[in-house]
Amino acid sequence: MKMINRYILNEAKAPIFFGISLFTFIFLIDIIVSMLESIIVKGISIIDVARMISFYLPMILSQTIPMGIFLGVMVTFGSLTKYSEITAINSMGISLNKLLKLISIVGVIGTVFIFFLQESIIPRSYVKLQQLSIKMVYNNPVFQLKDKVLIDEVDKYKIYIDKIDAKTKDAKNVLIFYNDNTKYPTLITGERTYWESASMILDNSKFYRFKDNGEEQLRGEFKEKRIPLTSYFKDIEIKMKDIEGMGVGSLYKEYKQSNENERRPFIVEMNRKIAVPISAIILSILGVLLSVGNKRSGKGTNYGVAIGIIFIYIVFLNLGMVLAYRGIVSPFLGVWFSNIFLIILTYSLYKKKGRVI
Known part of the structure; x- marks a missing residue:
C-alpha cells in the first residue's frame, strides 16, 4: 500500500x-x-x-x-x-x-x-x-507629478509644473508656492527641474517674497536651488x-x-x-x-x-x-x-x- x-x-x-x-x-x-x-x-x-x-x-x-x-x-x-x-x-x-x-x-x-x-x-x-x-x-517623485496639475500635498509646498519631458523626466517652467507661515507664500520659479535624493533641484530659479500688505519685499536669483522633500516621505506611515x-x-x-x-x-x-x-x-x-x-x-x-x-x-x-x-x-x-x-x-x-x- x-x-x-x-x-x-x-x-x-x-x-x-x-x-x-x-x-x-x-x-x-x-x-x-x-x-x-x-x-x-x-x-x-x-x-x-x-x-x-x-x-x-x-x-x-x-x-x-x-x-x-x-x-x-x-x-x-x-x-x-x-x-x-x-x-x-x-x-x-x-x-x-x-x-x-x-x-x-x-x-x-x-x-x-x-x-x-x-x-x-x-x-x-x-x-x-x-x-x-x-x-x-x-527616489523619484516625478512618478506622482503630472503636467498642468497643482500639487499641494508635499510638505509646505504647492507645486505647479507646466510640462514634464517624457524622455528625461525633467520638469519645465515650474512654479512653487512656499508657505512659511506668512500671509502671502514665497513664490519660487524654475526653468528646469529634476529630482535627486528626494530633493527638487531647480536650475536658473528666482524667488519672490511679499509683505503682509501684498507688496514685494525681496527677490533673488539662484543658478541652482535645492528643495528637500525628505520630511514628506519620512512622515508617511505604513498602514494596511x-x-x-x-x-x-x-x-x-x-x-x-x-x-x-x-x-x-x-x-x-x-x-x-x-x-x-x-x-x-x-x-x-x-x-x-x-x-x-x-x-x-x-x-x-x-x-x-x-x-x-x-x-x-x-x-x-x-x-x-x-x-x-x-x-x-x-x-x-x-x-x-x-x-x-x-x-x-x-x-x-x-x-x-x-x-x-
Whole structure:
C-alpha cells in the first residue's frame, strides 16, 4: 500500500506543480502588463518590477493552489485510468475510498499552506509592496507629478509644473508656492527641474517674497536651488488599508473595532479566507472522481473539464461576494455558495462512481 501511495504521489507532483504554475501565470498576466507599462512610461527599474511581482505572488498563490491541485489530480488520475493502472490498483484491494483518502491529504496540505500564506506571508508581502512603492516615489517623485496639475500635498509646498519631458523626466517652467507661515507664500520659479535624493533641484530659479500688505519685499536669483522633500516621505506611515492583505486575525480585530455599518466587508473577507483554502480539499477529491473510470478521456479533455469547472467556481465565488458586499445575500451564503456547489457535485459523483469502481 505504501509503495502504491508513493507511486501515485510521485506521478502527481509534476502535474500539480504545472497546474499551479499555469493558473498563477494567468493571474499574473494583468500585473505583468501593468509592470511593463511602468518600465516603459515611468522608468521603473526591472529589479523593482521583479520585486513587486514577487510580493504579489503569495496573494495569487493563495487563490491558484486549489485550482492547480485540481488540474494536477485530474491529469494524474486521467493518465492512470487511460493506461488501466487504476484497474490494476483496484485488483490489489485498494478501493476508491483509499484513493480519495490519499488525495485528500494532498488537499489538506494545500489548505494548511494557504492558511500559512494568508496569516504570515501575505500581510508581510503587502507591507513590503507598500514600502517598495514609497521607496520608488522617494527616489523619484516625478512618478506622482503630472503636467498642468497643482500639487499641494508635499510638505509646505504647492507645486505647479507646466510640462514634464517624457524622455528625461525633467520638469519645465515650474512654479512653487512656499508657505512659511506668512500671509502671502514665497513664490519660487524654475526653468528646469529634476529630482535627486528626494530633493527638487531647480536650475536658473528666482524667488519672490511679499509683505503682509501684498507688496514685494525681496527677490533673488539662484543658478541652482535645492528643495528637500525628505520630511514628506519620512512622515508617511505604513498602514494596511486593503483588507485582502490582512490575515483572518487582523480582519477579526478590525471587525470588532468597526461600527455596525462598516462590518460587512470584514465578514465577507473572513469567510473568503476560510472558504478558498477549504476548496483545495474538495477540488482534490473532485479531481479523482472526474478522472477515474473515464478511459477515453485524454489530457486535453481533462484540461478542458478542469478549466470549465474552475471558471464556474470563480464566477460563483465572485458573484456571491458581490451580492454579499451589497447586502443582497448573507456573507456566509455569498462566499460559500461556490464551495457548496463543489460539494454537491463531488457527492453526486461519489455516489455514482462508488457503485461502479
